[in-house]
Amino acid sequence: MGINHFRKQLFLIGLTAISIIACQRDAGFYDHEALSQTVPVNTYDYLKSKKGIFDSMVLVIDRLGLKQTLNDSSITVFAVTNNSFRLAVNNLNNTRKIAGKSPLNLSNMDYIQLDTIITQYIMRGKYPTDSMQNQDGLLLSGVRYGYQMNARLTTAATSGFQNGGPKTINYSDTKWSQFQRNWATTSTSSSNILTTNGVVHTISQDHIAGFQDFVKRFTLTFPPKNYIQMYGGKQTVSAEAPDKPYPEKSYFMVDGSVTTKFFNPTALQTKPFWSNIEFSVPRICNAYALSSANDNPGRNPKAWNLQGSQDMLNWEMLDQQSNQNFPEFFLQKVYRFENTKAYKHYRLNITENNGSGIELQIAEYVLGFKL
Structure with missing residues (x-):
């Protein structure tokens, strides 16, 4: 009995000591820090060394000529796993099958579209998690085109304690919108791999590569080559935008950037509103594209014709459209028509918007020919 009693006392003493140490360590919860790991290789070599994890991303990087950038530039990579690419490609090919189109893979997808997608994950500068702690996160700039992404450090709850769980990064495609409700967001599964020239954060495996745009980019028709930019067509409009309060003149609908726009609050006061493109010599156009802008969808064109x-x-009438809508901001729609005749003037006549009085806005107008 004496030995058993002594053993019980030792057990209780040990249990008490463990409890005291645990309480001193975490004050009732585990404060999971975002762990850092330093690796003695550049970012490209790190990704390539992770066989079975980042093979697809490395394949795309090689195809797009980004290897040197990942070798020696100061960058932050939000690394996309093989599973994320697999989900995206499977979804794409299921959609293409329904549409009667042949399947695609990462080796034969359109270069421009794939380039736009992958550069959403490669940012200029080195950004470990401690730089993302602001309430609104951190705006990051894409390595090639300056596309804006947002990274914000968050901490999950655990064991009933708010902010007591693991730290992750909410990584968002801002879609050039200041409103978070328009963003597409995913999260990381690991972070702060410090390479010799950058930082690597790994995107969760359930993320579908390309956010919400992968299927859309490879199933919609591509825009035409832009005659306005190629040959310098001169544009005139029936109602120019006012000088104030914003610089939203007609020039901005043909400047090659969807982030700017033409907006006139009284454009449809006298219908139709027209935009005329004049070339120095006649040219054959048989396609055009219109892009929605960054706000009020009621201002977008609904009905128009091209002459x-x-x-x-x-x-001479070339094309007519009615009951058109743009369900997303910055959405481009392509329209093609049969034409073999060269014209010196092309006039787009807009007769109706989508319900916002006499207002009209267009982010981008491309006039061109079929690819």
Whole structure:
């Protein structure tokens, strides 16, 4: 009995000591820090060394000529796993099968579209998690085109304690919008791999590569080559935008950037509102594209027609559209028509918007020919 009693006392003493140490260590919860790991290789070599994890991303990086950037530039990579690419490609090919189109893979997808997608994950500068602690997160700039992404450090709850769990990064495609409700967001599964030239954070495996755009980019028709930018067509409009309060002149609908726009609050006061493109010599156009802007969808065009002329007196109808809508901001729609005749003037006549009085906005207008 004496030995058993002594053993019980030792057990209780040990249990008490462990409890005291545990309480001193975490004050009732575990404060999971975002762990850092330093690796003695550059970012490209680190990704390539993780066989079975980042093979797809490395394949795309090689195809797009980004290897040197990941070798020696100061960058932060939000690394996309093989599973994320697999989900995206499977979804894409299921959609293409329904549409009667042949399947695609990362080796034969359109270069431009794939380039746009992958550069959402490669940011300029080194950004470990401690730089993302602001309430609104941190705006990051894409390595090639300056596309804006947002990274914000968050801490999950655990064991009933708020902010007592693991730290992750909410990584968001801002879609050039200041409103978070328009963003597409994923999270990381690990963070702060410090390479010789950058930082690597790993995106969760359930993320679908390309956020919400992968299927859309590889199933919609591509925009035409832009005659306005290629050959310098001169644009005039029936109602120019006012000088104030914002610089939203007609020039911005043909400047090659969807982040700017033409907006006139009284454009449809006298219908139709028209935009005329004049070339120095006649050209054959048989396609065009319109892009929605960054706010009020009621201002977007709903009905219009496109005409061609040699002298701005006699016009021939080339295309007509009605009941058109743009359900997303910065959405481009492509329209093609049969035409083999060269015209010096092309006039887009907009007769109706999507319900916002006499207002009209267009982020981008591309006039061109079929690819």
